[in-house]
Amino acid sequence: MRRGIRLLMTVATTAVVAVAFRASLQQPTTTTTGAAAVVNPVTPAPTSAHTTSRHQRRPASPTPARGGTRTAVPPRPVDPTPSRTLSPPPAKSVVVAGGVVDTQYGPVQVEVSVSGGKITRAHTLQHPTGGRSDQINSYAVPQLNQETMTAQNAKIDTVSGATFTSGGYRQSLQSALDAAHQAGAL
Template identity: 40%
Template sequence: MRRALLAITGLAASTTAMVVLKGGPDTTQVAAQGLPVDGQPVAPGAGSAPPEAPAGAREAPAGDTASPRPTRTTARPPASRPSAGTRAPSAPRTSSKPAQPSTRTVTGPVVENEYGNVQVQITLSGSRIVNVVALELPEETAQSDQRSEQVDDRYSGTAGLVVQQQSADLDTVSGATATSESYRRSLQAAIDRAG
């Protein structure tokens, strides 16, 4: 019994709170009562007539301090206000990110050696080397192919020695001296062209 009474009382209190919160005066009613709207001061006795009471509102008897409950009215927004479907123009957005440097590729010349041709291409972002690709490497024999693969694995790619050191000053790959030297010469020419 006690729980039922508490539940009914709680329901009545929450319903009353919702009605009070939702039934607050909107800006039209505040303006009709002569109160400040949107932070604009109202000067007393500024020649304005006292506001008229809304239709159906009762006058409070003298000595009654309670104000009459305002009635809800539906007012249209002023014409200068954008409708819900349109947006007011906004200031142009500025990006806080710095401009991305442009990427470009530069190809070195073909450098010949006793085992074949070597040609290197570099990709730069701004002035930084970000990738290296061997376009041509000696593949005449199984041995030259294996040595070329060792040189390519060590020097080329985004994580190769060229990207790490940002230069053509590289250690020679053991057993692949001619291919290493040709690779460095083509690489240095590409770096010089990019300069």
């Protein structure tokens, strides 16, 4: 039963993607009637001159509109460059502290420095201390800071043996990144 549903979902997804792809390939053409312009979608030509599908739409022949003749205007050439250009990352630099997250062993708080749209420094302002927590966090916190720099987001792995600190770190880091985003640095 699950395989059937999964297969059905895969087929449906493929069909939607195919329709969207086909629609993205179609370009509108403009025809004029008197003083008004009419936009007609163009369907792509068959892949081979000898093969046509009974499901394939054929372009409608131009017919005169009320009170005038209809002339086709050739389609504009397609520009291969995208119409949207990516803007460079913001040059704003900020240092923001995330919220304090209370864990079972103590509070965790992370501070990040963001410059040019990238995290340039991650620093733990607070972490659990005392007893075994000092030993665990002496190796866990530098790993979490380094992984933040590598990942450039809050999707970082949990450090083995420091599950609570890692979870609190991720939550505080995400709140710091949200603040940096609101400040326009990300």
